[in-house]
Amino acid sequence: MTPLNCTLLFFFFFTCIITTSSSPPPPQPYNYGYSIHINCGSSTNATDPYNTTWLSDRYFSGGTDSLISEPLRFHLPSEKTLRFFPPSSYGKKNCYSLPSVSSSRFLLRTFTLYDNYDAKSRPPSFDVSLSSTILFSWRSPWPASTASDGAYADLLAFSTAAHNFSVGEATIDLCFYGYATDAPVVSSVELFEIDPASYDAASTGKDVVLVNYGRVSCGSDEHWGPGFTADEDRFGRSWQPDSAFRILPDKESEARVVFTQNDVSGADLSPNYFPMKVYQSAVTAEGNLEYEFTVDAKMDYMVWLHFAEIDSSVRKEGERVVDVFINERNVSRVDIYKEVGRFAAFDWHYTVKNLSDSSLRVKLVAAVGVPIISGIENYALVPIDPSTLPQQASAMKALKESLRVPGRMGWNGDPCAPTSWDAWEGVTCRMNKDKTSLVISAIDLASQGLKGYISDKISLLSDLVSLNLSSNSLEGEIPSGLAQKSLIKLDLSNNQLIGSIPDSLASSSLQLVLLNDNLLEGRVPDQLISVGVHGGAIDLSGNKGLCGAPSLPSCPMFWNHGRLSSRGKIAISLSCVFVLLVLLLLVYIYIRRKRNDYDFGLPHELMSLAAKRNRYVRQKSLMLLELESQHAKGLPSPFTPQ
Ligand SMILES: *[C@@H]1O[C@H](CO)[C@@H](O)[C@H](O)[C@H]1NC(C)=O
Ligand SMILES: *[C@@H]1O[C@H](CO)[C@@H](O)[C@H](O)[C@H]1NC(C)=O
Ligand SMILES: *[C@@H]1O[C@H](CO)[C@@H](O)[C@H](O)[C@H]1NC(C)=O
Ligand SMILES: *[C@@H]1O[C@H](CO)[C@@H](O)[C@H](O)[C@H]1NC(C)=O
Ligand SMILES: *[C@@H]1O[C@H](CO)[C@@H](O)[C@H](O)[C@H]1NC(C)=O
Ligand SMILES: *[C@@H]1O[C@H](CO)[C@@H](O)[C@H](O)[C@H]1NC(C)=O
Secondary structure (H helix, E strand, O other), X not given: OOOOOHHHHOOOOEOOEOOOOOOOOOOOOOOOOOEEEEEOOOOOOEEOOOOOEEEOOOOEOOOEEEEOOOHHHEOOHHHOEEEEOOHHHHOOEEEEEEEOOOOOEEEEEXXXXXXXXXXXXXXXXXXXXXXXXXXXXXXXXXXXXXXXXOEEEEEEEEOOHHHOOOOOOOEEEEEEEEOOOOOOEEOEEEEEEEOOOOOOHHHHOOOXXXXXXXXXXXXXXXXXXXXXXXXXXXXXXXXEEOHHHEEEOOOHHHEEEEEOOOOOEOOOOOOOOOOHHHHOEEEEXXXXXXXXXXXXXXXXXXXXXXXEOOOOOOOOOOOOEEEEEEOOEEEEEEOHHHHHOOOEEEEEEEEEOOOOOOXXXXXXXXXXXXOEEOEEEEXXXXXXXXXXXXXXXXXXXXXXXXXXXXXXXXXXXOXXXXXOOOOOOOEXXXXXXXXXXXXEEEXXXXXXXXXXEOOHHHHHOOOOOEEEOOOOOOEOEOOHHHOOOOOOEEEOOOOOOEOOOOHHHHHOOOOEEEOOOOOOEEEOOHHHHHHHHOOOEEEOOOOOEEEOOXXXXXXXXXXXXXXXXXXXXXXXXXXXXXXXXXXXXHHHHHHHHHOOOOOXXXXXXXXXXXXXXXXXXXHHHHHHHHHHHHHHOOOOOOOOOO
16 A cells, blocks of 8 residues: 555545634533543543543553643644653654544544744654555655644544454554654644444445545534534534635636535434535535645545535425546536435445545536535545454464563564554564465564563464573563474573473474573473484573473483472382381381380370370471462462461
């Protein structure tokens, strides 16, 4: 997927800057479904003039807060602060992991502003992805107005997590990737639950993201909707005035704006919930009406046209008949009255495939009467790129925790995707055989100062070929699931790994095994030794007590993996029986002798008391030992500490 070029994305509506006499409109509750509004860079919750509650900054993987340089120019609390992600401290990849919505579809909106917050007068270059797919690209220099006034951008997407809640956490990852040393910035992130069937999902499928390339309300002179006015839109869409997009009529005076206060039926209905306000204004002109949207070529676009017959001069079918041309191609003929009558919403959409142009033009040519239009939406249909196989992604998250991978390595979001950026530092990925997902093929975290342990979730990395965790301070045992069939190279040398070498390691296709300089002990599995025999290399030197391999001491007879072998256990039981027999024999001899000797024993009572006490002490210490071993196994203690 070619990243969308940002200079072309700047149709995005710019924020409203405080004007001298603007009084905030009356607040209105927003109460459809679930929505969250995160005020990036802010440590306090705040409610804005439109009654939207902005949460203090949260769900981010790293970064630093900052105030913009001219906060008084902006009136929403969410526009005054930002979060930036310097790659030197937080790695190349940083994400907001937002809690998933209950329906599987959402609108995500970001506000991005530079406003010279870092006094460097150079807006950063960075990419923004939703999970595996890059959707916004910011390139320095930004247009001056965007850098100083900021830009909202939004998209509609399905939550992949909701496809299968049992895999991984149900979160939506919005990730930022800085170019070179540039620190990505973000001022606010909002998520609105929307109807899964909206925008013709049945035909687009779930594997595309609809990226907003223009959403205009014709005849409106202000940017309206959430964040701009108190007007409601159940999906959190905001609507731009159309004049900036209109190329015909080329004289502003020749376009006529039509308004109505009447209700327009058919608005605000499932599944799209287009707000009525869109249909209460429209533009007409004596000649043709034409709008132009700047887009990126070689993508598909979905264009929605909104009509309502709100001009009282049209009273019956056939009085207004309009042909719709998209990039000079006649795509439809519309007679609004014939479709829905008067004061009723009529929506029509069309998908432009593989657009060869960098502009998308919508022209209305009247066959009868004059053209009229209420609203236009234009979305790029961006296919979702492959992401890491969910089990492997969750294994990598477990390893990130257990190995305590430092934040500077940027282990956030998807481990392998988007593929136009590097995978997590130290991680190599490849496409799986059916080209649907990415899998982990190598992990190299040698000499990274890691202090944790190796999670046994590593067993989910079924395509791992090479693992190098050498020269860290890893503790704990080698998980037995580490031995993948795919694993060829294993370097765990120079750590503080304890315990024995799991038998399973011997059954994999290893060709290089470096376990030297750890605290391993016990018998080396026989087949592992054959790695060396088969022309591979193996180094087990410098451990605590490994045995049973060439150049290592031979193992004590009954010793196996640092524990008693079952042979050893039988041997010990046998020797106990033998000792008991010898004791019985001695007692027998003693009793036989006592009959003839004088009595030198303790009084009977005293002796049995001593014996009892001894036995009690012995039993108690046995019990303690038992408890200790239960603790070691992680079993709950039968005692509650007082
Ligand atoms: C703002 O929202 C709160 C809680 O949602 C509600 O109680 C209050 O009435 C709203 N205020 C106005 C003026 O709508
Ligand atoms: C902000 O609001 C959220 C949810 O209502 C709450 O959990 C959180 O503690 C609040 N944070 C602050 C800083 O007040
Ligand atoms: C969810 O994922 C699990 C584990 O990969 C799989 O066994 C299960 O079939 C999946 N469920 C659905 C509905 O896809
Ligand atoms: C445009 O296409 C419609 C059918 O969709 C047709 O009826 C109409 O005549 C065409 N208009 C022009 C100007 O070609
Ligand atoms: C899209 O159109 C261009 C030419 O405009 C062509 O080279 C390319 O192969 C097309 N791509 C697809 C997927 O149809
Ligand atoms: C593991 O990484 C270290 C440090 O980069 C390197 O010296 C060693 O050769 C690597 N081990 C293997 C098996 O490649």
